[in-house]
Amino acid sequence: MSAPLLDIKDYTLDIATFDGPVHVLKGINLSVNRGDTLGIVGESGSGKTVLVRSVMGIGPSNSAVEGGQITFDGQDITRLDPKGWARIRGIRISMIFQDPMTYLNPLFSIGQQISDVMAAHERAAGEGGSTKGARRARTVDLLDQVGLPNPASLYDQYPHQLSGGMRQRVLIAMALSGKPDLLIADEPTTALDVTVQAQVLDLIKSLVDKLNLTVIMISHDIGAIATIADRCAVMYKGEIVEQGRTADVLREPQHEYTRQLLSAVPDIEAKPARTAVAAACRERQPDAPATLLEAINLKKLFKTQSGGEFSAVSDVNLSVATGEIFGVVGESGSGKSTLARMLLRLIEPTSGNVVFAGQNITGLTGEPLRQIRRHMQFVFQNPHSALNGRHTIGDAVGEPLRIQTRMSRREVEAKVEALLDIVQLPKLFKYRYPHELSGGQKQRVCIARAIALNPRLLILDEPTSALDISVQAQILEFLQQVRAEFNLTYVFISHDLAVIRQICDRTIVMKRGEIVEHGNTEQIFTSPRQEYTKALIESGRKTSRAATLQAS
Structure with a gap:
């Protein structure tokens, strides 16, 4: 049997905090063969994204590898220098990121962004730079491959002119621009409606067959994992608690956490218990x-x-x-x-x-x-972009109070603590920044801000x-x-x-x-x-x- 394309052995990663190092990944063992599709499922904070970002060499700046190694196509990539990563990242290992609006620049056209990525890959690989016209032709071809209509005219359009599903397809085209061997998809169907989700999953499956890709797909949507993955791994608190063939893991889960995840899948057939x-x-x-x-x-x-x-x-x-x-x-x-x-x-x-x-x-x-x-208050769809990354949680929750009322600074601070208590977050969270919170915690912050003025x-x-x-x-x-x-x-x-x-x-x-x-x-x-x-x-x-x- 040939060696796996990706092999992770006893990989442990720590992140430095004010309270000392925290083990975010603990003894990870995982392998992916060529042509396979591996699904990784788990809750927010389980370590899914940190793990695949480590595979891409873009882990947190305050992280440190405490043990183990990651081998890609026979090469230990755990401690590559920047030049070594430049020859792999985006070219042999590529990634579809979670939020298209975050990773697409609103000031540049869709085609220009993909063309610029191509040029960067060519420079990193030491290849002779192709002409602008050649990159444009290949960009149009990529947009066509991912099923976007009128790709030639789409080249000059901007991210805000596209729907969510179209933007996700653009990110897929961008990830394919380096002709990778391994494609990592981080929550590619998040926030898409059911019909567009199905289209994106069908697209990824067709690309696997057409381009002979190996895929790692991260998702909290177990249904998406069941649809696309040959094998799956379940992560919980930085550890892989269960892995195997997708059918075996989902039909006969061995770990209690896996059973809890399956029981939490929404059931449209269940009649809710209405209250008064x-x-x-x-x-x-x-x-x-x-x-x-x-x-x-x-x-x-x-x-x-x-x-x-x-x-x-x-x-x-x-x-x-x-x-x-x-x-x-x-x-x-x-x-x-x-x-x-x-x-x-x-x-x-x-x-x-x-x-x-x-x-x-x-x-x-x-x-x-x-x-x-x-x-009348609004709770926006994406808690990540609804919060200013430069403001603390206390500033975010207290903002409507400072603008709309005449409360003193001390009164605002007391009200912020009370609001955090209402949404079941510790009062000391007022000193934290959005990037230090999980998605669910950030959504609670947005709700706290929305109810601050007693709407x-x-x-x-x-x-x-x-x-x-x-x-x-x-x-x-x-x-x-x-x-x-x-x-x-x-x-x-x-x-x-x-x-x-x-x-x-x-x-x-x-x-x-x-x-x-x-x-x-x-x-x-x-x-x-x-x-x-x-x-x-x-x-x-x-x-x-x-x-x-x-x-x-």
Whole structure:
């Protein structure tokens, strides 16, 4: 049998902290044969990303290898010098990073960024530089390989002009530009809706066969791992607690942690146990209107490059009752986020009205609008980009208090500590920076900031999409607790149908800017009327717990 392409033996990595070194990877043993697809699954903080970044030679700057080695194609790469890494990184080992908007420069066109990466690889490999025209031709070919439409015209477009799924395909094209032997995919389907997830996974599978790639895929989505991986490894607290053939690990898990992960996979078939939280919230607010938020004939048109108009939201009408959780579901590009931003007046509608607590807020400006916004807060989709990396957690949570109130510095600090306590984070977290927190912790910080001014309405845009399944369950339970304690009303946006069924009282289904179905959430899931809704639910079933086991 030939030697594995990648062989990790007894690899231990420490990270220096103020309290001394912390073992983030502990005696890792893992091998990947040529042509294999290995899935690595585990919660946030389990060490998945640190492990594959070590394979890429881009581990944390304050880390130190305490033992073991990583061998790639027979060469120990653990202690390569910068020149040695330049000949491997991006050329023989390449990586698809998790968040496309973080790793694509908004100031440069898509094609220019891929072409620049090619030029850098050529210099590192000591090859004669190809012409700009040749790099452009190969970039267009790569964009075509990853299934992007009109690749020649896409070359000159910018990241903000592409959908999330298209940006992810661009990152895949960029990772392939060096013609790697090993491709590492770090959460490539995170925050994508179920149909786009399936497209990206199909693309990676086709590239494995077409280009004879070896792939390591990291994901908290066990369904994605079951779909694509020949073998999988389960990580927990820096250790691999179980590994083997994907079918064996998922159908007959040997470790208790693996069984817990499988039990946490959302089940779209499970009927949720409804509570009387919405009614209780209304009872505790006798002066609150029965309808807290309304959208009346709301429309949003955007200008296109050709000078025409694109309708992102078309004549949407909805009403949200005080105390309820109102779900908005649909695929990427359906208009969900555009609608949410119009409800909060973050973008102006082309026509129509938004009514909050009986007051038409569409034409408000200045101080009147600022006072209304105190009662309407937004929790953004990506907690990583929603927090300023240069500000401490205390600064982030206290910002609305400093801007919107006349509280003293000492009062703000006390309120920040109280808010951190509410979201179940230690008070000393106020001194930390976002990069020192996990994804779930950062999302709790965003929620703490959103409730700082005691709002009546929270608009939550995909608040769990970037979180692993166990943390997702914790955040959903936590949101229910906060809702009951603070008498909150939620507009909950998600492409995850299992989450919508679990948490929402009523739901609307959006397609291409229009509401195609609305009503009681349970009724929509048990008796959908529209073919589009039926198709969405069927797509959701493919990532359910039963489908995950079947796929493996």
